[in-house]
Amino acid sequence: MAQTRKFISQPRCIYTGKRLDPSDEELKPSHEHIIPLSLGGSNQFTTDDVSLKANNKAGDEIDDAVASTLPFLMLRHRYKLPGNRKVIPSLTMKGDFIDINAPAEMSISAQGDIEFEFRNEQKTSGKIISLGSTEERVRFFLKARLEQAQQRKLHLYTQFGEVTDEEDIEIALLLANRNEGREFKARATIDVAALNEARARLMVKIALGLGHRVLGPEWTFGPGGMMLRSHLFPGTKDLNFGHLKGTINADIPELLSHIFGLDDNRHVMAVLPAGKQTFALISLFGGQIGNAIVDLGYDSRRKFNRAINKDERLDCAFSIPLNVSGSRPLVTRSVQELANTADFNNLLPKSRAEAERFLR
Incomplete structure (x- = not known):
């Protein structure tokens, strides 16, 4: 008579080999996608023979480590693959605006929206603050500075005169150098x-x-x-x-x-x-x-x-x-x-x- 192979016949975690135990928070069975949803997996291609602890560990150390890399992020954008968190991370690349010599980071959302975040947007020399960014960002900074100046009963000046209201901000923006940064050179570094x-x-x-x-x-x-x-x-x-x-x-x-x-x-x-x-x-x-x-x-x-x-x-x-x-x-x-x-x-x-x- 053939002997029963108890080790194989008992329900065990396929990732660790440990026996599954519904009463144990770490060893209880959990629902695992054989291919992660964030990489285009299917709800029909799953197994319940994975412990909760091993499932979480595989998700953090393996699934996320792959899904967050640039080549896979590009594919996730192409096929609209949000994963369990229902979110597709934006593609981000560091680079420089060549025409204004300003370092920045470009972010592309899954919907195709492009945003730039400038590094070193503000440079301070005494009481003079230089702003190097897009028009919208400069407008935002000037409005914030104007509000601070009004609260402290101080004066805010640009090279085009005193700024007392939002109309002055718009005038300053019209007179300023309109070279907003039209040539962005990005760098993608992959290990x-x-x-x-x-x-x-x-x-x-x-x-x-x-x-x-x-x-x-x-x-x-x-x-x-x-x-x-x-x-x-x-x-x-x-x-x-x-x-x-x-x-x-x-x-x-x-x-x-x-x-x-x-x-x-x-x-x-x-x-x-x-x-x-x-x-x-x-x-x-x-x-x-x-x-x-x-x-x-x-x-x-x-x-x-x-x-x-x-x-x-x-x-x-x-x-x-x-x-x-x-x-x-x-x-x-x-x-x-x-x-x-x-x-x-x-x-x-x-x-x-x-x-x-x-x-x-």
């Missing part, structure tokens, strides 16, 4: 090493959720899943079953791109066997920020063979469209549907004999 590390951790996190959904807890809490977990949170103590294998910048052959439907306007994820190995394909935004291939460290031939030979549905590929309004649906495809799409072109077997040759 490529930090970005790649953040992307890699995100792909490991997604691969864990993806493998758990397709292969089940036997993989999740076996050597393959534990190997991925040991690379999820740096510094955590976990059994290390070897080095993680894969890449976050894979070149996907045209045939595979066609079969899986890789496109800029959707996310595509899949779990497939390749001989004795099993890999996860993760293509976010159609590969605009790289396609990931992650070795799951697992021999899934038995699982895929059974599905093919007995014609049992095994969902192993998923896609999420991005250019839709409202909740994004999850499109699920089985191994048989992938085989049909591939027209059995040596990618997936259509008979038991071919399956044995392919999976040997």
Whole structure:
């Protein structure tokens, strides 16, 4: 009689391996999006097998670390992806107005509104204050200074005379140098090493959720899943079953791109066997920020063979469209549907004999 594997049969957190406990505030199950909503995830592509503490930790250290970077922010703006907080952060870039020699920061909202915040807008030399900013900002400063002067019964002067009311402010603005700053040169600084590390951790996190959904807890809490977990949170103590294998910048052959439907306007994820190995394909935004291939460290031939030979549905590929309004649906495809799409072109077997040759 086969023995029950208690470690696997008990409900556990897929990110930490710890047993879930509804009575414990930190270890109680929580609702986790396999792909964060802020990056275009779907409410249909989730798992409840994550502890609340690990969920929050992954959100802070992994999801937010990626979603706030410039390349991902640009994609969030393009596809209007607000995330759980219902807000899409503005794109900000530091630079200089060349024509007035003024450093500033440009902010672009998700609606396309552009604002500038000048640094060193006010320069003081004795009782003389120099203002270098846009007309609206100078107007704001002068009104505030006028109010202060009136309260203290002092005088406010510009190079064009005394300012006693808002009309004087408008006159001063008309007579002032109208070169408001029409040539802005921005600088975008990206720490490529930090970005790649953040992307890699995100792909490991997604691969864990993806493998758990397709292969089940036997993989999740076996050597393959534990190997991925040991690379999820740096510094955590976990059994290390070897080095993680894969890449976050894979070149996907045209045939595979066609079969899986890789496109800029959707996310595509899949779990497939390749001989004795099993890999996860993760293509976010159609590969605009790289396609990931992650070795799951697992021999899934038995699982895929059974599905093919007995014609049992095994969902192993998923896609999420991005250019839709409202909740994004999850499109699920089985191994048989992938085989049909591939027209059995040596990618997936259509008979038991071919399956044995392919999976040997």
